[in-house]
Structures are given as structure tokens and as C-alpha cells.
Amino acid sequence: MNNTLLDNENVLLAVRRYLAAKNLGTISTEELCRHVNNIILPTLGLTGPNDRICTHTAWNWPKKLGYICKDVKKGIYVDGHEQPNVIAYHEKFLKEIASYERFMCTYDDQTMESIPPHLCHGERKHVLVAQDECIFHVNECPRRQWLKKDQQPLKKKGNGRSIHVCGWICKTIGQLRLSEEQIKAQASLPEADRLRATDAHKTIYPGKNHNTWWDLNQLMSNLADTVDIFEFTHPGKVGVFLFNCSSAHEGLAQDALNVNNMNIGPGGKQCALQSTMIPLSNPPPQPGRPDTRGQPQHLVFSPDHPDENLRNQPKGMHVVLEERVSVWDELVKRSKKEKPVGKCKDCAKSQVKKDAERRVAEAEAMGHEDVIEEADIRLQDEPEEPGFVPLLMVDFQRLIHNVLLLIHTLCCDCVIQEGS
Structure with missing residues (x-):
């Protein structure tokens, strides 16, 4: 069997690095062919008459390196959940959650009645409060519709206006909000003593000439109202707030060392x-x-x-x-x-060069990344102002920083966790 240029370890490594540095979905066999013939082979001193490849060879090389040319459709996004660092974080996260479960009520499978936890002196009951976000579009329609054989509805182009909803739910009262009686009682109080909001849910209408898209600042504002509502509806209890994973939750404090x-x-x-x-x-x-x-x-x-x-x-x-x-x-x-x-050599590099090197490093490291400093996370740092003492845990997967936040208030310790 004749050896090919790809059997040369130096050529193989150079081609691997070139493909890894390309943006997702931008690999071109024509560009690969030119890069191999004009850059890789001359750099390695392979300039003989047979030291060139054709486009057909460039089409086969990515296949040999594990790439597949296929139709792109909507599917499930998988981002290294089996990687060692992700598994290690899962184990740590589950242990952290388990440490709070003994403070929470359990429920009978038959009667659904709550079973209070066995608490020691000085311990308080914990309540899990889960947060999630969802976007609805005006032009969304049911996937299955009742139609006659000759009927075909015309779908509007685009998704249309967006409706973004951020909600909170707990086992004790369902949606985290005040009841009608509590709202009436709030209305009878002086304005300075009333809660700023009676419902923890927040609905916005983002888009051009409308509300800004959901971001960290809006989450922090909503979080302040949510904690106040929880303290009012669950006096003397500890709230374990479980956040969903979202890139909008990432951010640095304004005075972070950046x-x-x-x-x-x-x-x-x-x-x-x-x-x-x-x-x-x-x-x-x-x-x-x-x-x-x-x-x-x-x-x-x-x-x-x-x-x-x-x-x-x-x-x-x-x-x-x-x-x-x-x-x-x-x-x-x-x-x-x-x-x-x-400027050092690294700082003087263009952003394109930095991005390419980053993708190569990620491919070589199998998804591992550095952990950002705890004190720099805005979601952790922001609640310090009203007397919160936060504790933060970071590192979930490459594109998502999963945050575990423990917040203790002066009158009601509220533990905030961000998980998946």
C-alpha cells in the first residue's frame, strides 16, 4: 500500500490544526486544497513534483479525519456533557443540592401531602424556587392542525414579534406571587411599606423599537423583586433559587478587575x-x-x-x-x-487569529477551559449591596458558565443556585 502525504505526521498535524481553527460550517475543500499546496507543504519543505494534492484528495482528507459532509438540519445540540470537567461539576452540583434536601419538605406519593423535614435546633426549612425563561413568537402556530385534504394554511414569513417571559415556581405556592388577599392587604399599606412587585414573573416584548433583549441587568432587577416576594410569602424560611443556564446571566461586576x-x-x-x-x-x-x-x-x-x-x-x-x-x-x-x-505578541494578534488559536486549543484540550474569578461574576457580586453574603461556584461547559450562588439576607437567608 502506497503512503500518501497525509501519512506524514507533520502534514497530518498541520491539516488537523487548520480544520480545527475554521469556524463551524465554514470548511471548504477548495480552500483546504489551496492551503495545503500553498502553505502547509512548502513550509514543511515538501516541494517535489508529486508533493501536491487535487480537490478530489482534499475532499477525502476531512473524511479520514472524522468530518462528514451532510445536510444541516435542526437537531439536538451536544456540547461535551461527557467531558471529565463536566462530569466532575455534575457530581459537585448534585452533592450541593443533596446537602439542602434534608431541610426541605417531601411529599407522599399517594396523598401528595407534605412531610416536614426533621430540623435540629437553629435550623430552618428550605424551599426550592426554580427559574426559567421562554420566548414566544407571534407567528408561531400549532405543528398539527385539523385541515381538509385541499387546504394548506399560508405561514407568515419570520417569527414575528417576540414575547419573553421569566418565571419562578416553587412547591409550596406554585407560581411565586402574592394571592389576591395579600395584594389587597398590600394596597392598604402606606406606599413606602408596599412591595415593589406582587408577581415575580417578568414579561417583556423585545425587538427593534421595543424593549431591549433580556440581559443581566434586567435579571438582577427581577431578582431583587423576587427575593422580596419570597421573604413576604415564606417568612423565616430559606430560599434555594435554581437558575437556568443562559448566556444572558454571564457578566462582570462594574468594578471587577477587568x-x-x-x-x-x-x-x-x-x-x-x-x-x-x-x-x-x-x-x-x-x-x-x-x-x-x-x-x-x-x-x-x-x-x-x-x-x-x-x-x-x-x-x-x-x-x-x-x-x-x-x-x-x-x-x-x-x-x-x-x-x-x-503590546506583547499575543496582544498584537488580530481577533481572527486569536479566535482561531482558541478553537485549536479547545479542540486539543477536549473542551476544558479556565475558571473565571469568583469575585468578578456580576450575578454573585450584585446582591452584596443590600446585605447579602454570596458564595459562587463556576465551570459547567465551554459555552455556559453554570453559577451556584448562596445568598444570606439579614432577616431571611436566601440561597441562590444556578444549575442546569
Whole structure:
């Protein structure tokens, strides 16, 4: 059996990386043929008369590497649920849920009567509150309709206007909302003492010239009303809030340590970021230079700064790096012009190049990803304002950060979890 160019390990690796870097559904055999002949083979020094492939060969190579050319239809989206990191998270999530089940009521299978939990002194009953979201479209119609043989309804083009509903439900009262009697009682109270909302459900009509699409800010506003309603309808109980997985729930706190929210110089429109600790992993200081590792660092100038224009203003990257003495010295040392390096090779890459390298890395790592910092999650950080103490757990799968949130209020500990 004759060996082909694909039997060359270097060619095989280069073709694999090229295919992995392509966006989903954009692989073209013609482009693959040109890339192999013009880029891969010459780079590897394969320039002989037989070191070329035709479009027919380029059509067969993806098949040998596990790709299939098929009709694209709507189907079930599978995103690495069998990966080790996902399985590990599932086990952790189930243990976390199980730890709360002993505080919850169970129900008799025959009579459906609630069976209260056995609580120790100081423990309180927990109630599971599940959240979900759904979008309805004006032009949606039943999939099965009663029609005569010669009838064929004309469907309107597009989905039409959207209706987005965010809802909450629990086993105790069903939909999380006040009863008619409770609403009447609320109406008799002074306006300052009333609940801002009597129903935890939120309905919006997103689209052009209408409401904005559902996002994290709207979820946080709805969450505040939901917690108030839960405290009113379940006094003295602990709420375990189970969120659905949605990319709209992802976000960073406004003062999160995000370099994208920093300017090079001080002041300006950049965000005032929270204080931090200089990492111990920073380079060791040069002889005679102070060691700033492990010291607290404020990213905003003090109110009594000598320069009045800089008081309470964000410092910017330049000042922050100068305060981290060993890092600044290392940046200056690496520069030939005795100035700190502006952009490294990775930062100077185009977004297209970064995306391609990311897809290659994901393919090689079988779906593993870095875990983002707990303090940077907006959904966790936001409830701190009214006296909440949150605890966050992250890492579900590549496209979804599944959040577990434990929130304790001053008068009613509300445990918030986000799961699938």
C-alpha cells in the first residue's frame, strides 16, 4: 500500500490544526486544497513534483479525519456533557443540592401531602424556587392542525414579534406571587411599606423599537423583586433559587478587575476598579528595589492626593504597573528602547487569529477551559449591596458558565443556585 502525504505526521498535524481553527460550517475543500499546496507543504519543505494534492484528495482528507459532509438540519445540540470537567461539576452540583434536601419538605406519593423535614435546633426549612425563561413568537402556530385534504394554511414569513417571559415556581405556592388577599392587604399599606412587585414573573416584548433583549441587568432587577416576594410569602424560611443556564446571566461586576475597563493613563471614562492584592507570583525585585509582592493595591487615587485633578480618579495601567515595581522593571528590561513594552505578541494578534488559536486549543484540550474569578461574576457580586453574603461556584461547559450562588439576607437567608 502506497503512503500518501497525509501519512506524514507533520502534514497530518498541520491539516488537523487548520480544520480545527475554521469556524463551524465554514470548511471548504477548495480552500483546504489551496492551503495545503500553498502553505502547509512548502513550509514543511515538501516541494517535489508529486508533493501536491487535487480537490478530489482534499475532499477525502476531512473524511479520514472524522468530518462528514451532510445536510444541516435542526437537531439536538451536544456540547461535551461527557467531558471529565463536566462530569466532575455534575457530581459537585448534585452533592450541593443533596446537602439542602434534608431541610426541605417531601411529599407522599399517594396523598401528595407534605412531610416536614426533621430540623435540629437553629435550623430552618428550605424551599426550592426554580427559574426559567421562554420566548414566544407571534407567528408561531400549532405543528398539527385539523385541515381538509385541499387546504394548506399560508405561514407568515419570520417569527414575528417576540414575547419573553421569566418565571419562578416553587412547591409550596406554585407560581411565586402574592394571592389576591395579600395584594389587597398590600394596597392598604402606606406606599413606602408596599412591595415593589406582587408577581415575580417578568414579561417583556423585545425587538427593534421595543424593549431591549433580556440581559443581566434586567435579571438582577427581577431578582431583587423576587427575593422580596419570597421573604413576604415564606417568612423565616430559606430560599434555594435554581437558575437556568443562559448566556444572558454571564457578566462582570462594574468594578471587577477587568483590564479591558482600564486606560493607559489616569482619569478619563475608565471604570473605578476595586482594590486588589499584588500577586505573590510577580517577578522577584531587583537588588535595591522594594518588594511589593503580597501588598494591597488601590486602583483609584486617594481623596487627599496632592494633584486635585487626580483625587478619586482611576489610576490607569501605567501607574498600576509602576506601583508593582518588579513588574515594571521587568517590562522596561525587555524593551530595547528602555521603555515598557506596549503590546506583547499575543496582544498584537488580530481577533481572527486569536479566535482561531482558541478553537485549536479547545479542540486539543477536549473542551476544558479556565475558571473565571469568583469575585468578578456580576450575578454573585450584585446582591452584596443590600446585605447579602454570596458564595459562587463556576465551570459547567465551554459555552455556559453554570453559577451556584448562596445568598444570606439579614432577616431571611436566601440561597441562590444556578444549575442546569
